[in-house]
Amino acid sequence: MPPRRAISGRSQEPRQRFTEELRRLRQQKGDSLRQLGEALGWDWSLFGKMEKGQTLGSPEVAEALDHYYGTPGLLLALWELAAANPSQFKERYRRYMTLEQEAVSLWHYAVASLPGLLQTEEYAHELLAAGGLDGDELTRQVEARIGRREVLMGGDAPPFRTILSEAVLRTPLGDANEWRKQLQHLVIMGECKNVVVHVLLHDAGLHALTNTNTMFLRGANGSTVAWVETGYSGELVEESASVERLQHAYDAVRDLALSPADSRKFIIQTLEEVPCDAST
Template sequence: MPARTAVTGRSQEPRRRFAEELRLLRTQRGESLRQLGKALGWDASLFGKLESGRTLGSPEVVEALAQHYGVGDLLLTLWELAVGDPTQFKEQYRRYMTLEQEAVSLWHYAMSAPPGLLQTAGYAREALASGFKGEELDQQVEARIGRRKLLAGDDAPPFRVILSEAVLRTRLRDPQEWRKQLEYLAEGAERSNITLQVLPFSAGPHGLMNTAVKFLRLLDGRTVAYTENDDRGELVEENRRVEELQRRYDAMRDLALLPAESRKFIIRMLEEVSCEPST
């Protein structure tokens, strides 16, 4: 069979293809970035960053561009593919990210930070700032926040998460951003596809004290796990090891607060946060 040849000659990488399509649509209209910015009410520099691939922007911006160019769902489709592209993440995470998109159900234990699927932009930015700077930081924040769409929509997979109390005690430096994060967790706890439990300090020692773990139930019926600590992460696919991690997770879940009690716990934490902006 002969090798497949590109039909359009454009990039097959989702993020790059999205940027290429934006440049093509604008040049076909004969508009400058300044004219585009004036027409849509955003700064022209935003569209320059979109067309260079330095940012993916928000769905609101993409919808406005789609209406401006009259291209229907094309741009939103390309944007969704770019946001979900696993190549945005560090290489050691890409295999897990690919499987996450295919999962029919997910279970997480968060040891010290909210899971990426439930992080706000403000939390993600502060958490990632120690490893990334400038435009690379912007891209990593977008990539992490883009994962949240996995839990949105009518066909979103069931998601169970157990939060160690340490997650709720380790605040951001900015009280307002920390409030937003706690509010997002409380709102998530009310969604029909999300089961959120808090594991209080009073539960005592358990089998996953030093390990954050994620389980993915895949379309073929397999369950894989991803374990992570401060130094490394590991995708676990061997059945025996996955089953052992599941036993530890189930035992820990029995120690956690019930979902309704867990949401009340988060609300109490929220009431303790100052409403004053950081200085």
């Protein structure tokens, strides 16, 4: 007897299935996100982020939703499956890496650390080590990250634009000389014809991407996807309306940033403020 075929049409991927059920149950009840937030006592934006897959929320939120919708245990069980599946992140990241290699243009925003495409080897080493890697795995990850820089090299390299929060340039490496090398590398890369670097000063204030590293990848077919990442998770956003909202947020942040010329001056000024090691 052949295996039974799933006929629900719903995703078999735990995290996506969780978001689908959240949307389905809310729409079935006829609530807006704001009405849902008012009914349960949480900020309605939390439920919007959960439905877009940007966060899972907490088990307490899943339990409250189960109680509200009259689905005892359903959403909590889906939440547990989604939260317990660490391979989800790796799979999404592998797909992101493939799209990065194929992209015809890349736009980026950095919250607190430089994008991998602009990192020196020592910067990558210290950043990854701070994240808990060590030994052979750390070495492999550093090599892989440095290898990614080839995306920006060559005559057919795609245009790359990055907006760096001032915090990126105010968070140095432990070794001042290596930090100088990183800033010098950033200045050099900013002179490449396909690379544009902006700096967003602290004075710009809060904005829609304040806590979210974001990379937009435009494919040869004209479609754009976004990779959004916090310190603990990453998400590949492919749904067109969600990507468009992120792009509008990015455009607003770019309007607040320094011009490329002024950004270069700011980076050089920061470089000049780094003390030299007299022993070298």
